[in-house]
């Protein structure tokens with residue numbers, strides 16, 4: 001079998017979205033980028049490649065997210081490692097990152113990324129705004145290990161540090177210009193209704209926002225005056241139906257707020273300036 005047939009055969013076994021996923025899997029197994037994959041379509045496939053591909057196809061057919069199988073994903077046009085135990089970066093979250101990048105001035109700016117997971121938010125801000133110093137926080141060791149690898153992969157080690165912290169019981173000890181967070185925000189009862197790929201594979205700790213989904217927003221808005229400078233920005237990603245609730249929490253605690261919608265016209269980001 002040659003590479004082009006290998007892609008076709010893989011796609012046939014995968015079903016939906018097959019060609020795209022098959023290409024990514026073959027690129028990963030053969031360690032080739034897309035250009036080389038296309039140019040080398042006539043080269044033979046080795047037995048060890050077929051063997052590894054069959055393992056990947058098996059995992060995918062059981063419903064495991066492609067990103068975990070590949071061990072990486074793209075976010076903000078950058079590459080990030082992911083693994084089971086860490087939330088897969090979502091394209092929706094790019095809106096949060098773009099909003100923050102737009103609002104950051106060209107002066108030296110310190111940023112805290114709370115519940116950082118893979119580190120995708122803080123690391124992207126560091127990559128696109130060189131005048132930033134970023135601190136990533138998470139309670140999960142797997143998340144922090146992954147974030148550390150992603151800091152190195154994206155060459156931002158000098159300006160991005162990471163710390164273990166349980167935001168529900170403590171908070172950062174210094175004050176930042178910007179606090180950004182995409183915390184767990186799914187209501188308890190809703191988690192069971194999510195698609196298999198999310199519910200059975202992604203970490204519950206990264207999804208679970210308590211009974212009303214607002215536990216992390218409540219805690220962070222209540223304590224942020226301890227770690228956000230006056231005039232600083234607090235920026236959250238939120239669920240499509242949480243705009244008014246989160247805005248309410250922030251206004252109670254002295255922020256000028258703005259809600260930003262995603263491409264589907266759902267509320268996606270709430271940003272507030274601490275008065």
Ligand code: GLN
Pocket residue numbers: 087088089090093114115116117118119120121181182183184185205206207
């Ligand atoms: N901040 C990370 C992300 O956006 C993880 C979020 C989470 O664990 N809820 O991917």
